[in-house]
Amino acid sequence: MHSHRLLLSLLGAWLLVACHSTGPLGKGAAYGDKPGPRDFQTVVIDAGHGGKDSGARARGLTEKNLTLDIAKRLAALLEPDFRVILTRTHDHFVELDQRAQTASRHSNAVLVSIHFNYGRRWRAGPETYWWRVDSYSLARRIQRHLNGACPHESGNAGLVRRRLRLTRNPTIPCVLMECGYLTSLKDARMLGTADYRQRIAKSLASALREQRMAGDTGMGPLPAPIYAPPSRATDARG
Numbered sequence: 001m002h003s004h005r006l007l008l009s010l011l012g013a014w015l016l017v018a019c020h021s022t023g024p025l026g027k028g029a030a031y032g033d034k035p036g037p038r039d040f041q042t043v044v045i046d047a048g049h050g051g052k053d054s055g056a057r058a059r060g061l062t063e064k065n066l067t068l069d070i071a072k073r074l075a076a077l078l079e080p081d082f083r084v085i086l087t088r089t090h091d092h093f094v095e096l097d098q099r100a101q102t103a104s105r106h107s108n109a110v111l112v113s114i115h116f117n118y119g120r121r122w123r124a125g126p127e128t129y130w131w132r133v134d135s136y137s138l139a140r141r142i143q144r145h146l147n148g149a150c151p152h153e154s155g156n157a158g159l160v161r162r163r164l165r166l167t168r169n170p171t172i173p174c175v176l177m178e179c180g181y182l183t184s185l186k187d188a189r190m191l192g193t194a195d196y197r198q199r200i201a202k203s204l205a206s207a208l209r210e211q212r213m214a215g216d217t218g219m220g221p222l223p224a225p226i227y228a229p230p231s232r233a234t235d236a237r238g
C-alpha cells in the first residue's frame with residue numbers, strides 16, 4: 001500500500017515536471033521559459049538576408065548590405081571580450097532555419113539578428129522583436145540603446161513580442177532588431193553615413209555588455225511565457 005502511494009506521487013511529480021518542461025503544445029513548446037542570460041561568452045551575430053535575398057530596398061539603400069556592415073562593426077566591437085560567431089561574412093544566401101541551427105550549436109550564448117525596416121514613408125526609428133522569457137531583458141536593453149542612438153522616431157512599433165523563426169526557434173536567447181526604416185528620409189540619410197552605422201553597432205554592443213553584467217536585474221517582473229510551437233516558413237510571418 002505504502003509503495004503504491006509512493007509510486008502514484010512519483011508519477012504525479014513526473015507529470016508536473018513533464019507538463020512544465022514541454023508546455024501544453026508538445027515537446028519543445030516551452031523553449032526559453034527561463035531567466036535571461038548573464039555572464040555569457042558567445043554572441044552569434046546574424047546579418048539578415050544576403051545573396052539572392054536583398055531584403056528591403058529604398059532610397060538607394062539595400063538591407064542585405066547594411067545588415068552585413070553593422071554585423072561586422074558589432075563583431076569588431078565585441079571581439080576583445082566575447083567569442084563572436086557570424087552567420088554570414090559575405091554576400092551569400094542563408095536560409096532562416098540554417099541561421100537558427102547555427103545559433104543552436106552554441107551554448108552560453110545569445111543570438112542577435114540585424115535587419116532594417118520597410119514601411120510608410122513617415123515611419124522612422126528602431127524596433128526590437130522578442131518572444132521568449134529568456135530574451136526579454138536583452139530586447140529591452142537593445143531597444144533602449146537603439147533609441148539612444150537614433151535622434152528621432154515616428155510611428156515605429158518599439159519593443160514587440162512576436163514569434164518569428166529567429167525569436168522562437170534557436171536553443172539560446174534570441175532577439176531580432178529592425179535598426180531603422182530604409183523608407184524614412186531621416187533614417188536613410190543617417191544610415192548612409194559610416195558614423196551613424198558605427199553608432200548603431202555601439203548601441204548594440206552596449207546592450208549586450210549590460211545584459212552580460214546584469215542579467216535580468218532592474219527589469220522588474222519577467223513576462224509570462226507564451227507556449228507556442230516553433231515558427232515555420234509556412235506561418236503568416238516567419
Ligand SMILES: [Zn+2]
Binds near residue numbers: 048055063116
Ligand atoms: Zn529584414
